[in-house]
Amino acid sequence: MRWWWVVPLCLGLACAVAAGVAWVHFQRFADTPAVGPDAAPSVVVERGDGFRTVLRKLRAAGVAVGHDLEWQLLARQMDAAGRIKVGEYALEPGMSPRTLLQRMREGRVFRCRFPLVEGWNFRQLRAALDAAEPLRHETTGMDDAAVMAAIGKPGQHPEGRFLPETYLYQRGDSDLDLLRRAHAAMEQALAEAWEARAPDLPLQSPEEALILASIVEKETGQAHERPQIAGVFTRRLRKGMLLQTDPTVIYGLGSAFDGNLRKRDLLADTPYNSYTRPGLPPTPIAMPGRAALQAAVNPAPGDALYFVSRNDGSHVFSATYAEHAAAVDCYQRRRNCPAAAAGEQR
Template sequence: MAGGFKRVLKITALLLCMLLLLAAAAGGWGWMRYQRFIDAPAFGTDAAASVQVASGDGFATVLRKLRQAGADAGHDLEWRLLATQMDAAGKLKVGEYALEPGMSPRVLLQRMRDGKVIHYRFTLVEGWNMRQVRAALAVADPLEHRTSGLDDAALMSTLGHPGQHPEGRFLPETYLYQRGDSDLDVLRRAHAAMEQALAQAWEARAADTPLTSPEQALILASIVEKETGQAHERAQIAGVFSRRLRKGMLLQTDPTVIYGIGSAYDGNIRRHHLTTDTPYNTYTRAGLPPTPIAMPGRAALNAAVNPADGDALFFVSRNDGSHIFSATYAEHNAAVDCYQRRRNCPADIAERGAAAGDRQ
């Protein structure tokens, strides 16, 4: 009887050892499989380009979206174990995430935990007017469009600046946004950036500036922005206009006239445009126009409040993006004859033109 009991104990012990060995082998195999899963490619070649984590999505919902997007690696339990191990479960940030070829589950969950979402770019170009800004926003994708039904007054009211004219109020820069952001979000950031840039420029203004407010600085900067694309000329252009303002001379700048024409402008400015009075016609009205005429960049803002010294009161285009500056009307007429009317080009005018070309 005792011998039989011993045999049963031996068999039982043997079976337990075998079960333990099998469990250890299965555990080892499972651990090796899990380790391979962590750093193996999570997606096949036909995976979607991105996946969106929405507000309120739990891990089960996110995992389902990943499966639908083409994540064929691993068992759901392995994804859950990895998320728990990485302290990512319940901490995945809202946003759109790129699903790159060869991306592993570890890298993907790390990005979702850390909120490394896809960012898109919207560039507001120096010198654009508000119509151009709106047109560019209207085709920006995947930006949500919420301003299309708003006129300028409603737009500024929605942005929190009722009564403010929108022209010139948005700083030309490249702004990053993510899926789910709207054109209002971008404009709010651009408006805040312009307010900051304008305040900084005004704080650093020259002591003898004829401008009396940041608003005037913004208006003059917008004119400088439209008058030249040459960086080295901005301060010179601002200098001409500052001296004209001090002397009470008309600014006589074509970009303001063109702005006053509006959408009727066909690319040519004619004599009747210069003589037809509008609030923006600086040939018929003294001082600065009532609002900016474009979106000035930081360089134009700084030039407007820190104009170059000199005696020039006139400038004319050399038809290559640069200008000839003159102190007297006679010199200016000679420069106009040389570069606009293609008549006589005296040696001193040619020399000034060559010197301007050397600075480019």
């Protein structure tokens, strides 16, 4: 009888050992890789989904690690069971149950990237938005004027109004959401550029700076040349010279442009033909980036009034028409090239 306590003691020790083993197993489960290479790239938590529904979706997506009870216990331990936020979550290879539940509790949803490219026009921007997934497409069937009204800018011409950057979005966002953000970003970038403008610019308003920046963006093949190109155009504006820039003509031709700019196109008068009309065109012709905005309001000093492409993205800048004509002969007609220039073309 004096050994009566041995049995319960042994049972207690056995239970303690079992509990310890279970705890170690549980901790190992919580931090073991749960997402394999064959799992789906993401899982979507929708409004009204309880934890059991979320767990079923994880199983369906290929997350097979652990028992349901272990997931439920971990969710309770992390205070995540009733706090999982709606959204799409990435299932990255090697991710542990603890990491996944922490992201769901904090709402660290999977974000897609939408790059808005410098030099795009509004038509190209709309086409890219139409192709972006899983973005909601609310602008389908709208004309440009309706789109601008929908983002709170009725009557404003859309060209050049959206800042080229890479924008992040999540499932449930719409193309209008992205357009509002890009429009606000451009307004801020333009205001900052105008505030830091050089004195004595031949520009009367931020609007004119935006138009000039769009031309600089379309004319620039190498980033470091933006201030030089802006300098040429600002000097021509001061002197009352025609800008004579092909991108404005092409923009004015619209869908009639077939990729080949002809002499008759340069002579066909449109509001955007800078060969026939003085000053800046009525609107921007593309989406200028921050660097083009800065160049337009802080052009490089100098005396160049002309430039011509070397056909490698760079340009030759000239102060006189005679110099310019010689550069055109060399780099566009490939004749009468000085020895140094001929060596550049090889």
